Amino acid sequence: MVSSRVKEINESATVSMSNKAAELKAAGKTIFNFGIGEPDFTTPKEIIEYAFKSALEGKTHYTPSAGIMELREKIAKKMKNKNNIDAEASNVLVTPTKFSLNLALYSIIDPGDEVLLPSPYYVSYPDIIKLNEGKTITVPTDENYEMDFDAMRKYVSPRTKAFMFNNPVNPTGKVYSEKSLRELSDFILENNLYLISDEIYEDLVYKGKMFSPGSIEEMRDKTITVSGFSKSYAMTGWRIGYMVAEKSIIKAANKVQQQTMTCAPSISQYAALRALDDEDSVETMKAEFMKRRDLTVSMIREIDGLTLYEPEGAFYAFPGYDAAMDDSELAMDLLDKQNVIVTPGGPFGSSKHFRISYATSQDTIKEGISRIGKYFKNVK
Numbered sequence: 001m002v003s004s005r006v007k008e009i010n011e012s013a014t015v016s017m018s019n020k021a022a023e024l025k026a027a028g029k030t031i032f033n034f035g036i037g038e039p040d041f042t043t044p045k046e047i048i049e050y051a052f053k054s055a056l057e058g059k060t061h062y063t064p065s066a067g068i069m070e071l072r073e074k075i076a077k078k079m080k081n082k083n084n085i086d087a088e089a090s091n092v093l094v095t096p097t098k099f100s101l102n103l104a105l106y107s108i109i110d111p112g113d114e115v116l117l118p119s120p121y122y123v124s125y126p127d128i129i130k131l132n133e134g135k136t137i138t139v140p141t142d143e144n145y146e147m148d149f150d151a152m153r154k155y156v157s158p159r160t161k162a163f164m165f166n167n168p169v170n171p172t173g174k175v176y177s178e179k180s181l182r183e184l185s186d187f188i189l190e191n192n193l194y195l196i197s198d199e200i201y202e203d204l205v206y207k208g209k210m211f212s213p214g215s216i217e218e219m220r221d222k223t224i225t226v227s228g229f230s231k232s233y234a235m236t237g238w239r240i241g242y243m244v245a246e247k248s249i250i251k252a253a254n255k256v257q258q259q260t261m262t263c264a265p266s267i268s269q270y271a272a273l274r275a276l277d278d279e280d281s282v283e284t285m286k287a288e289f290m291k292r293r294d295l296t297v298s299m300i301r302e303i304d305g306l307t308l309y310e311p312e313g314a315f316y317a318f319p320g321y322d323a324a325m326d327d328s329e330l331a332m333d334l335l336d337k338q339n340v341i342v343t344p345g346g347p348f349g350s351s352k353h354f355r356i357s358y359a360t361s362q363d364t365i366k367e368g369i370s371r372i373g374k375y376f377k378n379v380k
């Protein structure tokens with residue numbers, strides 16, 4: 001019998017879609033997949049070579065639990081130079097990004113503490129909060145996904161401990177302005193909360209500018225900044241990222257890391273070390289994502305019955321629709337009738353929406369979105 005805690009955790013929203021897609025593929029059908037939230041590129045060769053060379057040199061052992069010092073120092077330097085966050089190695093813990101989110105919550109919340117989530121949110125957040133015995137309080141945003149802080153105050157209770165969000169946003173592609181983030185920071189300070197700022201898409205900003213709230217002096221000890229290598233460097237399989245926070249939080253998270261994963265994989269830490277020197281590949285991949293974004297946006301705009309917030313970052317578009325069916329029916333129907341995979345919006349907190357990941361080839365985008373267009377012509 002599994003624990004009641006685990007029984008309450010949802011499987012990934014894309015699992016049933018992937019199962020169905022596997023069936024169709026086995027039947028010889030071509031699938032247009034906009035479901036996968038990962039770059040289709042292979043990790044840059046120099047990064048792979050450096051990691052493998054390090055392994056061949058014998059760097060295949062446990063590392064210090066918080067990460068190899070050279071990498072923690074380099075991440076601290078990156079935080080200073082790029083994010084304007086005043087960090088030292090002792091403010092950095094190296095671990096996979098999704099695990100950082102778990103470590104952050106495990107380190108700051110007691111069972112029953114509340115975490116505010118602006119909606120739409122990254123699909124895993126509510127389950128990560130549940131897993132760490134917190135309670136999710138979703139807060140609505142407006143039609144441009146801006147937060148209303150006066151309205152948000154109503155959601156704060158004596159049990160509210162943290163506010164968690166990602167910027168650029170998965171699933172909407174929203175990039176928050178410095179002004180909005182300064183207002184958010186005032187709200188955090190006023191209510192004495194922690195801010196978990198998931199910045200995993202920080203390098204994929206096409207419009208507007210990345211701003212890290214942890215760079216605001218008063219927010220330094222209140223912000224847990226989480227980021228990683230998966231999206232910027234096409235390194236999803238290496239399972240490597242980091243969290244940056246005040247030292248006592250890093251110390252707490254490090255204890256949990258020691259008793260769970262011990263340390264991040266040594267070979268991936270060396271890959272990350274090399275990745276931080278590789279600004280060219282990020283720029284090349286970003287330029288290609290931007291072309292795909294433009295193509296996706298222009299094609300979706302042509303489809304009657306769909307609305308779209310123009311994504312400014314990450315690699316997602318999140319169209320809304322007004323047809324009668326709910327979003328999981330829509331996703332299943334699109335797969336059945338047009339062999340197109342999208343992710344339903346409900347698990348992101350937004351029904352009557354679906355998410356398109358455009359981290360796929362321009363040919364797939366052209367054919368797949370024209371199929372979505374054909375589908376909506378026939379549905380009302």
Ligand code: PMP
Nearest residue numbers: 037096097098122166170228230
């Ligand atoms: N945060 C967000 C917003 C994400 O989209 C993802 C990956 N889809 C993660 C965290 C987890 O990243 P990783 O796979 O590197 O752990």
